[in-house]
Amino acid sequence: MTAHTTPTLYFKTSILSAFVAASLGMPAYAQEQQQIQEKKIERITVVGATTNAAITPEELESYQANDLEDIFRHTPSVTVGGSLGIAQKIFVRGVEDSMVNVTVDGAPQTSTLFHHIGRVAIEPELLRSVEVQAGAGEATSGSGAVGGAIRFKTKTAEDLLTDGERFGGLLKAGYFSNDGHKESVSLYGRVTDAVNVLASYVNVSRNNMDDGDGQEIPGTAADQTLGFAKVHADITEHQELTLSYERRKEEGQFGKQTNWAPLASDPLFASWGERETLVLNHGWYANALLNLETTLYQTESSFKRELYTWDASIKTTGFDIRNSSDIGRHALTYGVEHKKDEVHSQSYADFGGIFDEDGRVTALYAQDHWQITDALLLSLGLRYDAYELDHQGIEANWIKVDGVWVIETDANGDPVTSSSAFSTKKQDGISKNLGFTYSFTDSLRLTAGYAEALRGRQVADAFTVGELTPNENLKAEEVDNIELGLEYNDGTWLFEASVYRSVINDVVFDKFKGSEGVFYENIGDLESKGLELVAGYKASNFDLLVSYNHNDVELNNSEFLWPDASDPSGVRRVNLSGLQLAAYEYGGLGNAVGDSLNVSANYWLSDEIKLGLNINYVASLNDIEVFHRSMELGWVTELETINKPSYQVVDVYISYEPTANLRLDLAVQNLLDESYRSHGSVADYGHIPGYESVVGIKEAGRDIRLSLAYRF
Numbered sequence: 001m002t003a004h005t006t007p008t009l010y011f012k013t014s015i016l017s018a019f020v021a022a023s024l025g026m027p028a029y030a031q032e033q034q035q036i037q038e039k040k041i042e043r044i045t046v047v048g049a050t051t052n053a054a055i056t057p058e059e060l061e062s063y064q065a066n067d068l069e070d071i072f073r074h075t076p077s078v079t080v081g082g083s084l085g086i087a088q089k090i091f092v093r094g095v096e097d098s099m100v101n102v103t104v105d106g107a108p109q110t111s112t113l114f115h116h117i118g119r120v121a122i123e124p125e126l127l128r129s130v131e132v133q134a135g136a137g138e139a140t141s142g143s144g145a146v147g148g149a150i151r152f153k154t155k156t157a158e159d160l161l162t163d164g165e166r167f168g169g170l171l172k173a174g175y176f177s178n179d180g181h182k183e184s185v186s187l188y189g190r191v192t193d194a195v196n197v198l199a200s201y202v203n204v205s206r207n208n209m210d211d212g213d214g215q216e217i218p219g220t221a222a223d224q225t226l227g228f229a230k231v232h233a234d235i236t237e238h239q240e241l242t243l244s245y246e247r248r249k250e251e252g253q254f255g256k257q258t259n260w261a262p263l264a265s266d267p268l269f270a271s272w273g274e275r276e277t278l279v280l281n282h283g284w285y286a287n288a289l290l291n292l293e294t295t296l297y298q299t300e301s302s303f304k305r306e307l308y309t310w311d312a313s314i315k316t317t318g319f320d321i322r323n324s325s326d327i328g329r330h331a332l333t334y335g336v337e338h339k340k341d342e343v344h345s346q347s348y349a350d351f352g353g354i355f356d357e358d359g360r361v362t363a364l365y366a367q368d369h370w371q372i373t374d375a376l377l378l379s380l381g382l383r384y385d386a387y388e389l390d391h392q393g394i395e396a397n398w399i400k401v402d403g404v405w406v407i408e409t410d411a412n413g414d415p416v417t418s419s420s421a422f423s424t425k426k427q428d429g430i431s432k433n434l435g436f437t438y439s440f441t442d443s444l445r446l447t448a449g450y451a452e453a454l455r456g457r458q459v460a461d462a463f464t465v466g467e468l469t470p471n472e473n474l475k476a477e478e479v480d481n482i483e484l485g486l487e488y489n490d491g492t493w494l495f496e497a498s499v500y501r502s503v504i505n506d507v508v509f510d511k512f513k514g515s516e517g518v519f520y521e522n523i524g525d526l527e528s529k530g531l532e533l534v535a536g537y538k539a540s541n542f543d544l545l546v547s548y549n550h551n552d553v554e555l556n557n558s559e560f561l562w563p564d565a566s567d568p569s570g571v572r573r574v575n576l577s578g579l580q581l582a583a584y585e586y587g588g589l590g591n592a593v594g595d596s597l598n599v600s601a602n603y604w605l606s607d608e609i610k611l612g613l614n615i616n617y618v619a620s621l622n623d624i625e626v627f628h629r630s631m632e633l634g635w636v637t638e639l640e641t642i643n644k645p646s647y648q649v650v651d652v653y654i655s656y657e658p659t660a661n662l663r664l665d666l667a668v669q670n671l672l673d674e675s676y677r678s679h680g681s682v683a684d685y686g687h688i689p690g691y692e693s694v695v696g697i698k699e700a701g702r703d704i705r706l707s708l709a710y711r712f
Contacts, residue, residue, distance in 0.1 A: 156196065593679040
């Protein structure tokens with residue numbers, strides 16, 4: 001099986017993946033192992049001009065990845081905040097994943113169930129590939145990709161079967177010193193020459209973790225289970241069909257604000273999260289003009305907690321139908337997609353009853369890759385998106401029956417309501433992109449491009465959907481993204497330099513309006529700009545990669561109305577720019593992250609033994625000005641500042657594979673027991689009177705992970 005490549009400017013395969021995959025100078029045993037892995041599983045490639053890592057399933061297994069933070073742990077331009085799995089959020093170039101089109105096997109993961117938890121959950125054990133497009137890209141990116149796109153793809157039985165094998169299984173057991181265990185079983189095989197089946201079950205159980213100071217982190221214990229099944233069939237010589245089903249559950253006793261560190265006196269509340277995803281993929285590869293790919297999906301996520309007797313769900317259904325045609329020097333991809341999101345939320349009387357939002361988007365797109373000369377590739381595309389949103393709220397009457405809150409019903413069993421509200425919002429627009437790749441030599445190339453993307457109003461956070469106040473003047477978000485990169489890779493030496501600037505104009509934010517509830521509003525322009533530098537070297541049995549990432553994510557042209565006793569109106573209008581984003585106040589938009597330096601090395605000691613080391617240093621961010629919005633609401637009378645201290649995390653691993661059927665992995669995450677809070681988490685506001693509880697969860701201290709895998 002070949003590595004994933006995409007012949008475009010914006011989705012270009014990272015030069016790091018080519019560098020890692022290159023076999024020049026690699027010892028015979030390493031080449032053999034690489035060939036075996038490429039037959040079994042597609043290489044996971046993180047793509048995008050400034051997202052510089054080549055993550056393989058082998059690496060995830062070596063470091064014994066358990067969650068999102070582990071997947072992107074060594075990727076400088078991708079930051080994951082929150083050491084608690086259910087609360088983790090991804091930031092690409094400082095922009096939160098709520099502004100990124102995230103899919104699992106083509107099924108979008110939409111909106112959030114509760115703004116204190118994450119919206120993306122994936123089991124690394126099942127991953128076949130991960131693609132990260134940083135920033136707006138091509139017309140094929142999907143709807144709402146103003147901050148980029150992340151695509152997770154899961155394995156099939158073919159990825160696990162070796163040549164000549166018809167049936168097999170994989171048993172794995174792992175222990176984590178900080179603090180838990182993980183077990184999984186996978187069964188796979190060829191039912192016929194044309195049909196193969198994979199079934200997996202994964203169980204993870206964790207107790208409360210300790211931070212680098214040896215202090216227990218309350219509210220971080222959780223139990224996770226995952227069931228997964230995938231059937232792949234070659235219908236004819238030119239057609240294939242894949243059907244996959246996944247059900248993931250997570251439960252635990254979490255704090256009121258799941259991504260904050262509970263104080264010792266704070267209560268914990270039982271919470272349950274669940275996601276079900278069903279995806280059907282069909283491919284018909286007839287000839288150069290007809291290469292039709294169809295994806296149908298349904299995914300439903302839910303979150304329930306005993307606090308407020310509150311639960312919510314988001315159901316997403318849709319399709320993407322696209323065709324690719326090779327016409328001379330043109331590779332043209334065009335298609336149509338449609339997605340419907342349905343949010344349902346209910347709680348007892350203090351939160352107002354039952355609320356629903358339905359969001360729909362339909363898109364037409366076309367992208368052309370024009371190989372003008374052998375050296376010059378031009379990429380250009382258009383995309384049209386039409387958004388429509390319906391909001392309905394029902395003020396239900398709640399009564400207590402035997403101490404339990406229930407909705408009062410009439411003689412027909414229908415809810416007794418006191419009021420109802422309904423509103424509709426429509427937005428549409430066209431996005432363009434243009435870019436090129438010019439190869440000076442086989443090893444040296446220049447890339448540049450400009451891309452636009454549009455996003456209409458999305459379904460709301462399910463927790464706040466009941467507090468929404470309509471805004472008829474709300475405008476759609478429009479992003480302009482420009483990138484420039486220079487790359488050199490001869491298979492032994494690697495260098496990359498890239499710069500970018502992305503501006504989301506009229507960014508939408510769900511401002512809290514006090515007694516008026518939640519109000520979606522255009523609050524300014526969200527700018528993310530930065531640079532990334534990469535250098536690497538590959539020897540016969542050793543590779544070294546050094547990456548540096550600098551990013552500034554700021555809010556510009558944002559207007560505030562601050563109290564001012566000297567003004568006759570009692571307020572003064574203030575327009576500010578250059579505001580660094582902090583996750584506590586701008587959740588759903590982004591989070592400022594310090595400059596990062598990452599050093600990664602791998603060494604093949606022998607055919608059976610491989611060693612690895614990763615060092616990640618993140619520089620401090622100090623004097624971040626906060627409380628601009630709180631000033632407007634009258635909650636505080638002056639601005640404050642917060643700091644994000646620097647930290648350095650060292651991870652190591654050793655893998656031992658004495659036979660083809662047995663593998664032992666030992667990894668140590670946070671070897672030096674660093675006590676730190678990720679810059680992707682909520683910062684520490686504890687020094688500000690009245691905000692002592694607003695403190696993000698610290699990351700886990702040293703964690704020794706041992707796993708044993710047996711293949712049969």
